[in-house]
Amino acid sequence: MTDLTSVSVLVLGAGGLGCEMLKNLALQGIPTVHVVDMDTIELTNLNRQFLFTEKDVGRAKVEVAAEYINSREIVGAGGQLVKVTPHFQDLTLFTRDFLAQFTFVISGLDSVEARRHVNAELVKITLESQFQKCIPFIDGASEGFKGHCKVIIPGFSACYECSLNTLPAKTETYPLCTVANNPRKPEHLIEYALMVQWPQTFPDVSFDYENPDHLHWLTEQSIDRAQSYAIDASALTPNFILGVIKNIVPSVVSTNAIIAGQCCIAMTRLLYDLYDFENSPNFSIFNGEEGAFSHSYLHSRDPNCLICGDNKQTL
Amino acid sequence: MLKLRQMQQRKQQEKQQQSGSALVLETSLTPAQLRLRQDLASIDIPPTVLLDESDLLANSTAYMTILPDEGFYRSGTFKFSLHFKDTYPIEPPKVKCLNKIYHPNIDVSGNVCLNILREDWSPVLDLQSILVGLLLLFLEPNAKDPLNKDAAFDLQADANKFGAHVQATMRGGVLRNVRYDRVVS
Amino acid sequence: MINSTTSSMAEKFDRQIRLWGLEGQAILSSSRVCIVGRCLLSQEILKDLKLLGLDRITLVCEDKSADESIEELEKQENFLNADGKDINYVLWDKKMMEEPSFWWNFDIIVVTALSFARLELLDKMSLPPMLVAFCDEFDGYLRFVSQEPHFVLHSHRQYAIPDLRLDRPWNDLENALKSLAPNASSLDTVHTVPYAAIIYSAVQDLREAGTRVTRDNIRECISTVQVSFGPSAAAVNFAQAKKFAYLGALNSLSIPENIEKCLSFANVPIKLPVNREIQALVRILHKYLKSEHALNQLPVEGSIPDMDSSTENYNRLKSVYQRKAAEDIHWLEKIASQEKLDFELTYDVLTTFCRNIHSLRVMEPSRSALTATYSPHAAPIEASYYEILQKLQKKQIGAYIPPTIGLPAPAFYSMMSITAGLTVQELAKILTHQFVPVENTFLFNGLTNDIHAFKT
Numbered sequence: 001m002t003d004l005t006s007v008s009v010l011v012l013g014a015g016g017l018g019c020e021m022l023k024n025l026a027l028q029g030i031p032t033v034h035v036v037d038m039d040t041i042e043l044t045n046l047n048r049q050f051l052f053t054e055k056d057v058g059r060a061k062v063e064v065a066a067e068y069i070n071s072r073e074i075v076g077a078g079g080q081l082v083k084v085t086p087h088f089q090d091l092t093l094f095t096r097d098f099l100a101q102f103t104f105v106i107s108g109l110d111s112v113e114a115r116r117h118v119n120a121e122l123v124k125i126t127l128e129s130q131f132q133k134c135i136p137f138i139d140g141a142s143e144g145f146k147g148h149c150k151v152i153i154p155g156f157s158a159c160y161e162c163s164l165n166t167l168p169a170k171t172e173t174y175p176l177c178t179v180a181n182n183p184r185k186p187e188h189l190i191e192y193a194l195m196v197q198w199p200q201t202f203p204d205v206s207f208d209y210e211n212p213d214h215l216h217w218l219t220e221q222s223i224d225r226a227q228s229y230a231i232d233a234s235a236l237t238p239n240f241i242l243g244v245i246k247n248i249v250p251s252v253v254s255t256n257a258i259i260a261g262q263c264c265i266a267m268t269r270l271l272y273d274l275y276d277f278e279n280s281p282n283f284s285i286f287n288g289e290e291g292a293f294s295h296s297y298l299h300s301r302d303p304n305c306l307i308c309g310d311n312k313q314t315l
Numbered sequence: 316m317l318k319l320r321q322m323q324q325r326k327q328q329e330k331q332q333q334s335g336s337a338l339v340l341e342t343s344l345t346p347a348q349l350r351l352r353q354d355l356a357s358i359d360i361p362p363t364v365l366l367d368e369s370d371l372l373a374n375s376t377a378y379m380t381i382l383p384d385e386g387f388y389r390s391g392t393f394k395f396s397l398h399f400k401d402t403y404p405i406e407p408p409k410v411k412c413l414n415k416i417y418h419p420n421i422d423v424s425g426n427v428c429l430n431i432l433r434e435d436w437s438p439v440l441d442l443q444s445i446l447v448g449l450l451l452l453f454l455e456p457n458a459k460d461p462l463n464k465d466a467a468f469d470l471q472a473d474a475n476k477f478g479a480h481v482q483a484t485m486r487g488g489v490l491r492n493v494r495y496d497r498v499v500s
Numbered sequence: 501m502i503n504s505t506t507s508s509m510a511e512k513f514d515r516q517i518r519l520w521g522l523e524g525q526a527i528l529s530s531s532r533v534c535i536v537g538r539c540l541l542s543q544e545i546l547k548d549l550k551l552l553g554l555d556r557i558t559l560v561c562e563d564k565s566a567d568e569s570i571e572e573l574e575k576q577e578n579f580l581n582a583d584g585k586d587i588n589y590v591l592w593d594k595k596m597m598e599e600p601s602f603w604w605n606f607d608i609i610v611v612t613a614l615s616f617a618r619l620e621l622l623d624k625m626s627l628p629p630m631l632v633a634f635c636d637e638f639d640g641y642l643r644f645v646s647q648e649p650h651f652v653l654h655s656h657r658q659y660a661i662p663d664l665r666l667d668r669p670w671n672d673l674e675n676a677l678k679s680l681a682p683n684a685s686s687l688d689t690v691h692t693v694p695y696a697a698i699i700y701s702a703v704q705d706l707r708e709a710g711t712r713v714t715r716d717n718i719r720e721c722i723s724t725v726q727v728s729f730g731p732s733a734a735a736v737n738f739a740q741a742k743k744f745a746y747l748g749a750l751n752s753l754s755i756p757e758n759i760e761k762c763l764s765f766a767n768v769p770i771k772l773p774v775n776r777e778i779q780a781l782v783r784i785l786h787k788y789l790k791s792e793h794a795l796n797q798l799p800v801e802g803s804i805p806d807m808d809s810s811t812e813n814y815n816r817l818k819s820v821y822q823r824k825a826a827e828d829i830h831w832l833e834k835i836a837s838q839e840k841l842d843f844e845l846t847y848d849v850l851t852t853f854c855r856n857i858h859s860l861r862v863m864e865p866s867r868s869a870l871t872a873t874y875s876p877h878a879a880p881i882e883a884s885y886y887e888i889l890q891k892l893q894k895k896q897i898g899a900y901i902p903p904t905i906g907l908p909a910p911a912f913y914s915m916m917s918i919t920a921g922l923t924v925q926e927l928a929k930i931l932t933h934q935f936v937p938v939e940n941t942f943l944f945n946g947l948t949n950d951i952h953a954f955k956t
Contacts, residue, residue, distance in 0.1 A: 002316065024914045027576055044514045050551055050580075072579050103316070113401040116346040131326040134319060144519055145925065145935065149949065156322065161346055165438050167405060173436075175736075176428040177420070177460040182692075184814045185806055200424055229811045239514065250518035253551040254928065257544070257921030264914035265638075265946045272907055273318045274947065284949035288925045289656060290936040292642075294944065294951040306349045459691045459735045471688055 002271050004077030008032035009267070010102045012091055012118060014061040015039070016048040016251050017108025017140050020260030022084060023051070025106075026069050028264065029076035033069075034102070036087040036094070037062045048253040062086035092117045099135070100125050104267050106138045108260060110249075112167065115139060119152065119160035123308045126155035136270055140263040144250040145288035147259035150299075151266045151275075155308060157282050162302040186235040189222040190244045197221050209245055218245075258286060347403040348372070354442040364446055375399045377408075379446065383453040387481045388418075391498040395427075395449060397442075407436040410445065414496040417484035419456050419467035423493060427452070428462045465491060513553055523852075524932035525553060527774070531931050532556040532605060536622075537612035540576055540913070541635050544920030545610055546587065547580040552928060558588040558606070560597075562615065572909065592618070603627045607772075608927060611869065616889075623869045628772065629930055632869045633923045634888055637905055637912055638946035640919035641888060643956075644926060644937055646865035649765045651778035653852070653933040655859040663801040663858060666700045666748045667713075676820045677701070680813055682725050691735040692810035694817055698722055698741035699748040718745040736808040752797050755789070759798070762862045773843075774933055780841055781853050782860075787835050788828075799828035799854045829854055866940040866956045884943060885954075915946050 009030055011021050014037040025033050039061050041052045051068045052061070066086040076082040087094075091114055099105070099121055109115055119137060126134045137152040139160060152159050172187075179192040198207050198218070208214050219241055226233035242248060262284065269275040284296035303310045344352070351371065360366055365380040381393045393416065397408040410432050412418075412425040420428045429448050431440055461467030469477040484490055487497030509529075510517060517525050531554055535542050538561040549557060581587070596602050598621065603609060609630045611619065622630070629646040644650075669677060680697035682690050702721035706713050719742050726738045755763075766783045770776050788794050802825025804818055829850050836845045853860075870889060922944060929935040942953040 020917065023579065024917055027579060028910045028913045043508065043511050046551075047513050047516050047553070048551055050547060069579075072575075074575060074579070112405050113347075116401075120346050130330055131323045134323050136319070153319070156326075164405065167438065173433045175430060175434050175460065176426060177462055178808070180422075180428075180462055181464060182809065182811050182814075184809070184811055196422070196424070196426060230815050231811070243518070248515070248518070251515040252519060252925075252928070253548050254921045254925035257548060257917050258925070261914040261918035261921065262946075262949055265918070265949075268907075268911050268914065269947065270319060271316055272911065273316070274905070275318065277318065277322055281948065286949075288922075288929075288935070289658065291938040291953055292922055292925070292942055292944075292951050294949055296949040306353060307346060 002273075004029060004271070005031060005080065007077070007103045007271070008034070008101065009104045009106060010099070011035040012105065012107035012114070013037050013109045014049075014051075014065045015045070015108060015110065016253070016256040017142060017260045017263075018061075019049045019051045019065060020256050021106055021108055021140070021264060022065055022069060024260060024264040026072070026074050026076070026082045026084070028268070029074070029082065031076040031078065031080040031082055032085075033082065034085045034087060035062050035065060036089060036091045038088060038090055048251055048256050050253070060086070060088040062088050094121075096121055096125060100133060102135055104136050104138065104270070106140070106263050106267065108140050108142075108256075108263070110141075115160050116164075119154075120307050122152075123154040123159055123312075127308075127312060131155060136267070138263045138266050140259045142251065142255045142259045144252070145255055147255050147286045149259055149262040149266060149284050149286075151270075151280075151282045153277065153282075156277065156301075158299040158301045159305060159308045161307040162305045163283070163299055166299075183225065183229050183231060186222070186226065186231065186233070186240065187244050189225045189229075189231065189236070190218065190241055192225065193218050193221040194245055209242065215241070255286070255288060258288075262286070345401055347399060347401045350404055351399060351442070357441075358443050358446070360446070361450070364450060366446075371399075377442075378413075379449060381449055381453055383450075386454045387456060387478050388453040388485070391416075391453075391485045392500070393453065393498060397445065404438040404441065407432050407440070408445070410449075414498050415493075416498060417463065417466050417480055417490060417493075417495055418452070419458050419461045419463055419470055420452055422462040426462060428460050430460075509553075516552070520928070520932045520934045524928075524934055527932050528928060529553045530556070531607045532558070533927070534558045534560060534603065534606040534609045535612065536560045536609065537562065538573070539613035540573060540916045541633060541920055542610070542612040543573070543577055543580050544916050545612065545633070545923055548920055548924040549927070550581075550586070552924065555586050557586070558590055560590045560592055562592045562613070562618070569909075597621065598625075600625045600627060608931060610923060610927065619869055629865065630869065631923055631927060631930075633919055635912075635915050635919040636888055636891065637907075638915060639884065639888070640915055640922065640944040640946065641885060641941070642919070642922055642926060642938065642944075643869060643885075643941040644863075644865040644930070644939070645867070645869050647867065648770045648772065648775065649768060650863045650865055650930060650937060651762065651765075651775055651782070651933060652859075652861035652863065652929075652936055653778055654856040655861050655936045656934060657859050660858065661750075662744070662747060662805045663798075664696050664747050664804065665752050665797070665800065666696060666703060667750055668752050668797065669700070670824060672823065673820050676817055680817070682729070687729055690729050691737060691808075692813055693737055694807040694809035694813055695737050695741035695744055696747075696804070696807065696817060697813075698725070698738060699745060701725070702741075702745075703748040713749055715746040715749045718748045740808055755796075755798065756858065758859075758861050759785075759857070762860050765862050774931075777843060777845070777849070778933060780836075780839065780843075780845065781849075784832055784835050784839060784845075785857075788832055791831065791835070793831045794828075798857055799832060800824045801855055801857060802826070803855060825854060861936055863937060863939045864955070865937075868956075871956050885941060912946075918944060918946065 007030055009025055011018055011033060014035050022035060041056045041059055041061055041064060043057055046052060051065045056064045063086050066084040069084045074082040105118060105122060107115060122135050122137050134154060137154060139150040141148050174188055174191055179188045180196065183189050194207060219236060222236050223233045226236060281296035281298050283299045284294060287293040355368060363382050363384050367378040370376045375398060377397045379395045379397060383389050383391060394413045396411050396413055399408045400406060410427050412421050412427055415423050429452060431444055431448050456470060458467040458470040469480055480490055484495035485499050487495060513525050533549060533554055535545060606628055609628060611630060611632045626647050632643045632645060634641040677697050677700040680693055681701040682693050682698055685693055699718060702718045703713055705721050706717055711717055722738060722741050762782050763786050766786050770779050789796050800821060802822050804821050807814060832850050926937050929937045938953055939955050941956060942951050944951050
């Protein structure tokens with residue numbers, strides 16, 4: 001029987017996916033869990049990040065999450081209490097030696113850059129140790145009713161970088177000349193104010209959406225231009241504007257529970273040898289907008305991958 | 316985890332049989348920098364373009380100079396900065412024209428209207444695509460996607476007059492109360 | 501008026517309001533849910549429901565717990581729902597539970613761990629919509645059970661077809677399209693023509709020439725027009741016109757299949773309030789289509805997609821569609837006022853209905869939680885649903901069921917979480933009548949991450 005007492009997991013992100021992952025790991029009895037996130041709690045997190053309440057707003061997510069779980073004194077594998085260690089920091093500052101202590105890394109991040117960084121580090125750990133060390137990297141992502149789960153065995157199967165070209169374009173962008181000359185949608189006005197009007201008016205100040213004065217200025221400019229182009233300005237509410245400039249994506253607990261659960265089940269399958277490294281599909285996508293669609297497939301390693309490609313492996 | 320550990324052992328044995336040489340990995344480059352290095356290794360630079368990559372490692376910025384040898388902008392020197400973030404190649408670099416020039420698709424603040432730098436960007440595009448895109452902007456300025464409306468209007472209305480304006484502004488002349496940068500030697 | 505409580509609620513639920521709007525959130529916040537069974541799965545469901553903003557929850561516990569260890573359950577309850585004061589706990593009481601009126605206190609019932617005999621009892625009654633969820637090792641099951649069809653008001657289709665009516669424009673639209681046509685423009689202005697006008701003028705050309713109006717013919721015709729403007733007309737609007745050329749070949753007299761199906765359910769008996777309201781809208785739509793105003797064409801949605809063009813031309817076209825949409829809503833309103841309804845269909849409701857009319861759907865839930873036929877020819881998924889029902893029956897008589905995979909119980913914990921997430925996702929879609937719920941049973945396999953659905 002697999003011994004869980006020495007298993008340790010690093011969870012990247014303590015947001016919607018992270019909270020669900022931490023709960024699943026704790027209730028599954030994983031004794032050593034670390035979590036890293038540099039965000040503080042906001043009111044808009046509370047529809048899905050159930051380890052936090054109104055009174056925690058403003059505090060570091062990882063600290064509240066660790067307190068919540070540690071205070072429950074959950075008896076995990078081998079009779080040890082489950083212990084969550086928080087890291088309130090930028091995860092790219094972890095040393096490779098620090099990362100190398102974990103059995104698994106599970107991520108529920110919203111940033112492609114952070115994922116690419118961790119992926120590259122974990123591949124290096126495998127390659128530099130000449131395959132003596134290998135830390136599976138399980139990556140979850142969710143947006144609205146959709147999400148994905150990727151199981152990466154660094155050095156063996158497709159890594160995050162191998163699938164970079166299949167990622168959808170990050171945000172909807174509009175031609176600069178449209179937003180400048182022929183705006184038709186409220187989004188065009190916001191984009192112009194942000195891209196062109198702001199740097200022209202305040203060349204030495206970078207736009208900060210957390211600054212109410214900046215936001216107010218942007219709203220005024222957009223409404224002004226809406227009037228001169230006869231565009232309906234009623235859509236230009238603070239929520240809408242923030243949504244456009246921060247690229248806010250919808251998020252709901254159900255999808256997060258599904259994706260976080262898939263990630264943790266993938267870990268379980270690896271732990272208990274229920275994973276076929278040759279044939280098991282490694283990536284899966286979920287979509288709950290029309291019925292419930294979940295499909296998994298095998299994404300092959302890219303032999304020319306800049307991170308894990310053949311030239312990195314043989315030299 | 317038995318299966319994974321066994322797979323690692325097989326791989327180690329395989330490696331030992333192949334060669335005994337140790338593996339050396341560049342440890343300091345980010346994935347975005349690795350990708351940029353690949354772009355640079357395969358780039359094909361025509362004589363009408365200069366590429367300065369000296370500031371790429373320190374400040375993630377490359378400079379591209381376009382020296383058109385035909386068209387309206389012949390014999391001008393146009394310098395662009397290309398700023399790359401860690402999101403490259405998911406997101407394109409931020410490209411600015413460093414000279415104040417009279418061009419239908421470049422405004423006087425240096426913003427550039429080029430589809431592949433915004434709405435048509437894709438991670439399969441690279442530094443070479445941007446080079447070709449910028450070069451084309453000078454060989455075939457496009458009045459249909461204007462950022463400098465006056466310039467676009469001039470080009471549409473009277474190509475000869477537009478050409479004369481381009482010549483005058485490239486020498487550092489004033490047009491409609493705007494002084495342009497001198498870009499010819 | 502927005503007071504500070506509602507605006508802070510709106511902020512708290514902002515990320516999901518971006519999915520189903522304030523109206524969807526208002527429905528969820530006031531919905532009454534009954535969860536049957538006290539088990540790991542139902543505790544996960546309870547946690548998720550509270551996060552969604554539902555706080556009128558009743559939990560019916562069985563006198564004896566499911567076969568999960570009570571220790572595990574209490575550990576998890578303490579973790580997820582320590583703050584259980586909002587929950588109304590009711591112990592299973594045969595007399596009370598045999599009374600349909602008890603169940604009709606709720607908008608939806610979620611059945612988790614329930615002994616087979618009791619599930620049979622529920623299945624014999626005519627009850628509000630029910631979600632039946634099971635979880636067994638790496639298998640998660642869900643079935644949507646209801647005695648009436650389920651209407652979807654807004655399915656949020658990812659690839660919506662723009663509602664442009666280029667085959668049969670009304671006068672106002674025809675005039676606008678003709679005056680915007682490429683051949684009414686000069687070389688200087690042809691790039692400001694929205695693609696709708698380019699497609700329409702191609703359709704006109706084909707008709708005049710007696711050529712069939714197909715997507716490919718429209719495309720070819722657009723290319724010819726574009727070439728006639730010379731090489732400098734290689735603009736985005738022509739590229740868009742070619743891409744959307746199929747819009748010129750649509751027939752706005754043919755009612756889409758999803759709407760035809762809704763119309764066929766216009767008169768079946770329906771009890772649930774929101775469902776009844778949508779059904780009334782469908783009946784009104786039926787009369788509208790036959791009216792002299794509509795002549796069998798659906799009301800115009802009124803919003804148009806972005807098209808590369810000048811702001812002026814775009815605004816002009818947009819206002820033509822908006823005017824027609826307002827006119828169509830007015831007609832629907834007239835028909836609605838002649839209906840004898842015991843509820844009011846406001847202008848806002850009619851507007852939302854028309855704006856999303858093409859995404860109207862009707863689904864057929866399963867009539868029973870228990871139907872699953874086992875035959876050697878049944879699809880494997882249906883056979884495994886049958887197997888789990890068998891297992892439930894065995895549990896009822898206390899038979900020992902050996903584990904098939906042999907992992908310790910906590911190893912399957914995440915399956916509870918996934919199954920709960922899937923259940924709550926369907927629940928939110930059913931209650932808001934937005935997005936399309938499953939039709940009507942599915943199996944999630946945790947070993948492959950695949951979902952297989954089947955309909956009974």
